[in-house]
Amino acid sequence: MASFPGRHSRHLLGLQGMTPDQIEPLLDLAESYALLNRSRKVPRDVLRGRTLINLFFEDSTRTRTSFELAGKRLGADVINMSVAQSSVNKGETLLDTAATLNAMQADLLVVRHSQSGAPALLAQKVEACVVNAGDGTHEHPTQALLDALTIRRHCGGFGGLTVAICGDVAHSRVARSDIHLLTTMGCKVRVVGPPTLVPGGFKSLGVEVFHTMEEGLRGVDVVMMLRLQRERMSSGMIPSAREYFRFYGLDQRRLALANKDALVMHPGPMNRGVEIDSLVADSDQSVIQEQVEMGVAVRMAVLDRLTRSRHSA
C-alpha cells in the first residue's frame, strides 16, 4: 500500500501532497469500516495490544471521542491526555512530552494543538505514528477525509462536483485540508465569505474566491459551512454576529441557489443562527450527522493503515 506523503510517511500530518492513489484506498477502507460499524461486526483484533494516546493540547470533545471510539472498536488500549491535567501546564515543553510518551511506548499518538506545525515537531521526536487531529490553522486531515467519504457516499465520486466552503476560511484548518483533498480528487472548490475571512490569496491554493453567498452558492453540489469563532468579532474581522448571519449565514433562501438536493455539511459544533439556520441544519439536505458517523469510520481506517504500513515496513 502506498505510504503517506512527506518525510514522515508513518504519520498522518496533513493531506497536502497526497495523491488520489493514496486517498481512494483509504476511503474504501473507511467505507468498509462504516458498514462494519453499522452491522456491529468490527473485528476487535486489528489494534489489539496497541496503545493509542489521545494527546489534546486544545479542548475538543467530538474529535477526541471519535478517535477514542475508533481505537476502542479496533481493540486498542486508549488513553486520553488533555492539557488541563498534563504537565505541559507546568512548563514542560512539547519535546519533553514526546520523550515521556516514547518511554511509555505508545504506538499511536493522536495530537491536537493550537499551534500550526506542533504535530510535525512531535513527529520528529517520537517513535509512535502521529495522527494530526487538528493543528492551529494548518490542517485537520481526518476531518477532510470524513467529509470526502460523506460526499462520495452521496454523489458517487468527485469528478464534476462543485463544492463551496463558506465562512472563516482564513483561520480554518478544516478548510485547508478540505481544499487540498477535494482539489486533488478533481472537485471544483469555491471559498466564500467576507474578504477579511476569505482573503484573495486563497486563489493560489487552486480555488475560486467569492465574497457573496449569492454568487458563491449558485450551482454548487455541496455547501460546507465553517464554524465562526467568537474571537473574530472581538478582533474586529467582522462587526457582529447578526451582520454576519445577514450576509453570510446559510438559510433556505440561499441554499435554494445551489443545485437541487445539494448537500449541506458542517464540521461542528454549529452556531445555529450565526453561520447556519436551524431549518437548514436539520433539513433533509443536511448530512451533518452522517459526517459524525463517517468520522469514526475514517479514523478507524487511518489507525489501521498507519499501524499496518509501519509493521510491514
Place this chain on the structure above:
Amino acid sequence: MSTLLFDNVRLIDPASGLDQPGRLLVRNGEIAGTDKAGAEGAPENAEVIDGQGAVLCPGLVDMRVEIGEPGHEYRETIASAARAASAGGITTIAVLPTCEPAIDNPALVRLLRGRGEETGAITILPYGALTKGCKGQELAEIGLLHEAGAVAFTDGARAIDPARLMRLALSYAGGFGALVVQHPEDPSLAGSGCATAGELATRMGLPGIPPVAEAIMIARDIRLAELTGGRLHFGHVSTGEGVELIRQAKARGLRVTCDTAPHYFDLNENAIGDFRTYAKFSPPLRSEEDRLAICAALADGTIDAIASDHLPRDADDKRLPFAQAATGGTGMVTLLGVTLARVHDGTLTLPQALALLTHKPSALLGAACGTLATGAAADLCLFAPDQSWLVQAGKLPGRAQNTPFDGRPLEGRVLGTWKGGRRVYGASAA
C-alpha cells in the same frame, strides 16, 4: 610590539579603491604601509606571512549584532561572540542595545566598550537605546549615551511605533548628529504574524505579515526624516518595495541609509517549509522576487551595508512550534562566505562586497575602522575567496549554533584574522 609582513597577498581596500597584488607591513599594531608585488626585502625581525595569493582586506565591520551578554549568557557571552567574530574575519561589531538590562545609560555603554577591549579580538561599538529600556515610550538619554560612545540609536528589532515618537527621536538625535536606526515593520500590521503573508504562509497555516508592512514604515519614516532633518537608517531591509522607497529618497538627496543581512539575499521564505524554526526571522524571510530585489539594491548601491544580524538563540528557544519559537539566527561566522556567494554569482564585484562589509558600515557609525590606511589599527582579514567549506550547526566557533545555513556549502574561507596586529584566528592564533 613586533613587525609583521604580509607577502604575496591580493590587497583590497575598498575605502581607497586599492585592489592589487602586493605586500602589507604592520608595525606596533598599526598598518605601516603597502607596496606592490615583486617588491623585495623585509624589515629585520619581521614575521613574514605568505598569503599565497589570498585576499588581505580590512577586518570586517559588522554593524548589527546582538549578543547574549549581559542578560542571556546561556545563549552567548561576549567572549564566545568574539570567537565567532574572529572566525568570520570580523574585528568590529556594533552591538544592539536590546540586552538585559537595555543599554540605556552611559555606564553600560562604557562597560560594553571595555568588555570588547578585554577580549583583545574585537572592538565593540555599542548602540544606545533610543527609548528608555527599549520600551518605545520615552526617549533615552541620547546625548549622554552619545557622549559615552554610543554610535547610533535604536530599539533593536522593536519598531518605533508612534509617528510622534519617531519625529521626536529623529529631531532630538539630529541635534547630536546621531543616527537613528529603525526596524522597518509596522507593528500593527505585523501583529502576531510569524511568516510573510502569501501562499506559503496560507498553506502552513501560519499568521502572515503582509510585506507592505515594511514599505509603510519606511515611507512614513522617510517623511519624518525629511521633516526633521534627522539621520535615519533602516536595519535589515528585506523587500523590493522597501528598498525602492529608499532608492527614491536617496535620489532626492535625503540622509537615509539602510543595511541588509545575508539571509535576506541568500534565502527565501521556502526555507521555513516543514516548520523549520531555524529560518524564522524578524522581519520574516521573503518571496524570491523580494530576495532578487535585495540583490539588485546591493548591486546598485541603494543598500549601504551588509550586517550579519547575528542573534544567538539556544536549542530550547528554537525547538518549539513555529509561531512560538524565537526569531533570529547566528551570522558572524557565515557573514563573509554568504556575501561572497553574491560575488561568485556575479551580483557584486569582490571590492563592492568588501566595501559593504568594511568602510561603508564603519562610515555610517562614524568609526575609523575598516580601511588599510597607513596608521590605522592593523585589523585585518586574510581569506581565500575560492576555498570551500561546509556550514555545520553544532560545530561553529562560538557558543550559539542557531544558523539558518546549516548544511550549506560556502566558497570563501577565512584563513586568518588580526586585531591590532595580533593574530586572533587562524593557524597560529595565540
